[in-house]
Amino acid sequence: MDKKDKLLTIGQFASMHGINKKTLMWYDEIGLFKPAAINPKNGYRCYNYHQSPILETILLLRELDVSISEIQTFMNNRSAGSLKCLLEEKITDLDMQITHLQAIRTDLCTHHQNMSTLLTMNLSEISLIEKEARCLVTVDTDQNVSFEQEVELITAETEKYRLGRLHKASYGSMISVTSLLEGRFDDYQKLFIEIPFFSYQAGLPIMPGGKYLRAFHKGSWDGIPKRYQEILDYAKDHNLTLHGFSYEMGINENVIDRIEDYIVQIEIPIDG
Amino acid sequence: MDKKDKLLTIGQFASMHGINKKTLMWYDEIGLFKPAAINPKNGYRCYNYHQSPILETILLLRELDVSISEIQTFMNNRSAGSLKCLLEEKITDLDMQITHLQAIRTDLCTHHQNMSTLLTMNLSEISLIEKEARCLVTVDTDQNVSFEQEVELITAETEKYRLGRLHKASYGSMISVTSLLEGRFDDYQKLFIEIPFFSYQAGLPIMPGGKYLRAFHKGSWDGIPKRYQEILDYAKDHNLTLHGFSYEMGINENVIDRIEDYIVQIEIPIDG
DNA sequence: TATAGACCGTACAGTAACTGTATGGTCAAT
DNA sequence: ATTGACCATACAGTTACTGTACGGTCTATA
Numbered sequence: 001m002d003k004k005d006k007l008l009t010i011g012q013f014a015s016m017h018g019i020n021k022k023t024l025m026w027y028d029e030i031g032l033f034k035p036a037a038i039n040p041k042n043g044y045r046c047y048n049y050h051q052s053p054i055l056e057t058i059l060l061l062r063e064l065d066v067s068i069s070e071i072q073t074f075m076n077n078r079s080a081g082s083l084k085c086l087l088e089e090k091i092t093d094l095d096m097q098i099t100h101l102q103a104i105r106t107d108l109c110t111h112h113q114n115m116s117t118l119l120t121m122n123l124s125e126i127s128l129i130e131k132e133a134r135c136l137v138t139v140d141t142d143q144n145v146s147f148e149q150e151v152e153l154i155t156a157e158t159e160k161y162r163l164g165r166l167h168k169a170s171y172g173s174m175i176s177v178t179s180l181l182e183g184r185f186d187d188y189q190k191l192f193i194e195i196p197f198f199s200y201q202a203g204l205p206i207m208p209g210g211k212y213l214r215a216f217h218k219g220s221w222d223g224i225p226k227r228y229q230e231i232l233d234y235a236k237d238h239n240l241t242l243h244g245f246s247y248e249m250g251i252n253e254n255v256i257d258r259i260e261d262y263i264v265q266i267e268i269p270i271d272g
Numbered sequence: 273m274d275k276k277d278k279l280l281t282i283g284q285f286a287s288m289h290g291i292n293k294k295t296l297m298w299y300d301e302i303g304l305f306k307p308a309a310i311n312p313k314n315g316y317r318c319y320n321y322h323q324s325p326i327l328e329t330i331l332l333l334r335e336l337d338v339s340i341s342e343i344q345t346f347m348n349n350r351s352a353g354s355l356k357c358l359l360e361e362k363i364t365d366l367d368m369q370i371t372h373l374q375a376i377r378t379d380l381c382t383h384h385q386n387m388s389t390l391l392t393m394n395l396s397e398i399s400l401i402e403k404e405a406r407c408l409v410t411v412d413t414d415q416n417v418s419f420e421q422e423v424e425l426i427t428a429e430t431e432k433y434r435l436g437r438l439h440k441a442s443y444g445s446m447i448s449v450t451s452l453l454e455g456r457f458d459d460y461q462k463l464f465i466e467i468p469f470f471s472y473q474a475g476l477p478i479m480p481g482g483k484y485l486r487a488f489h490k491g492s493w494d495g496i497p498k499r500y501q502e503i504l505d506y507a508k509d510h511n512l513t514l515h516g517f518s519y520e521m522g523i524n525e526n527v528i529d530r531i532e533d534y535i536v537q538i539e540i541p542i543d544g
Numbered sequence: 545t546a547t548a549g550a551c552c553g554t555a556c557a558g559t560a561a562c563t564g565t566a567t568g569g570t571c572a573a574t
Numbered sequence: 575a576t577t578g579a580c581c582a583t584a585c586a587g588t589t590a591c592t593g594t595a596c597g598g599t600c601t602a603t604a
Binding site for chain 4: 020026041043044067
């Protein structure tokens, strides 16, 4: 009578829903989703179109990372109320997941940017660049803070803004232009990591947008003071006024094996 | 010398990166990520801070659904160039994934809306509602088109707009107001499924925004013509002019087991 | 009517990427 | 000296399938 009653074989039904036949067999075996009938003559599984929305619901939940046993419990006493409730929960989860993926995307772009820089820039050159404002998380530091403490401080601080995992093993250091001008090249005052969204209202520190002087340094940290002197000389020669903080960040830690190959990027905001 | 050279035990290193110790042991075993050293006295694995960015890169790739063996090949000849290339690929993938999740979100919201309707509405009532415009995919149909053909047509059509899996096992039917007014209550002209984004430029058909008359029908399809007559009478009594198409769609297929419980929602645009 | 090839069935083994458990040695603090 | 947290290896178990082997069935064509 009803055209939806037409019986389909397992292969047809599986391909209709874009899944593997074996998956249907397995769902049958575990009792999650059984064929509408079994042909008594040959034992073939028979499915019909009425079963499609049920299977699609299962596949939808599966895609939402609901475990099979949870799906099972749910399907056994499914109702408008329980589905509504489950969907509410899953919509919230999904929103978090989307936000997280967007954060990863931003992170990926930063890494990509770094790789581009490595491949295309002359690393001995000092150049003027334009930067968008960024949002940071920072913690105070000084020479007495040990490396372990630094790591702990910054992870504790970033965990407050729970974005799932932030793939920033490396954070950067900040040193004020005042310190640099006074020759105190190791007077690091803050650690920062950039966070992958921008928000004034969270009250987070901002790496200002605008013109920056950018330089690089290759090798271990001992050589950085000398490099800062070169940068200051360059600024003087070109009549540039530095302000705020210098931002230092390693850009190739994930592609090197030896410290000699380590490259740090130095960026300092300039007036105008 | 370098404070990053401080050695950490497997437990410390694992918790620093928010992963299971066993995972580190396993990565060691398969040669993906080995400790910086092994204490010759007690055989303990020793890690240091320099290794953190490498591990984070692995964990990042893992989160991007790169298989362990792919990560392995990549890590063995990693370079700025190869990482840049891989990242480009993964950013594209990620964009698709985000779009897909957003589509699922929309789908979830529709389901959720349906469940709310089921729980809160008096299904025998005819009501006036306001609807946002929606974007549809449609195919032509008529009485001669078999159910299998319908399924095939609509899946073929939706596949053109590749959104990954669309979890719409059920599609709706459209019948023109003209047909209804002439009493041809089974003159269905189109099948539609709603697609989870809105775009004029794609040239897709639109379910117009504005005022609609909404009714429901419970049970098998035989009773629908009678229900349409009631809707037409209602419209007449209330001086409402219908136009365009009537949109029919099952709203509870995923929570019922018997056709008698099947509920179809009927929505017809009205003037004004 | 014979046969090829596509499809169905069961049974069982294998997969990825961990994760847990059992058993025993090590380390740091009380 | 002992307690309890932590390390080691070896091996078994997990989830959600997926593949393979082997045999029966169905349908279209020669």
